[in-house]
Amino acid sequence: MAYVISDECVSCGACEAECPVNAISEGDGKYVIDADTCVECGACAGVCPVGAPSAE
C-alpha cells in the first residue's frame, strides 16, 4: 500500500523534495501522495516534522 499524508500536514514542502519518484505534490490544504507512483520507501515520513505521512 502507498503512503498517505494525514490532515496533520502543515504544507512545509519538505517531503516533496525527498521523494525519489516525485509522487508528492501540493494539494488543497495539504500535500498529497500519488498512490500509483509511490514506491513505499518511507523517505517522506523520515523528513516530515509532524509525522503526517504513514503507510496505510
Ligand code: SF4
Ligand atoms: Fe515518495 Fe517514498 Fe513517500 Fe512514497 S514513501 S511518497 S515513494 S518518499
Ligand code: SF4
Ligand atoms: Fe506536509 Fe510533512 Fe510533507 Fe511538510 S513534510 S508537506 S508537513 S507531509
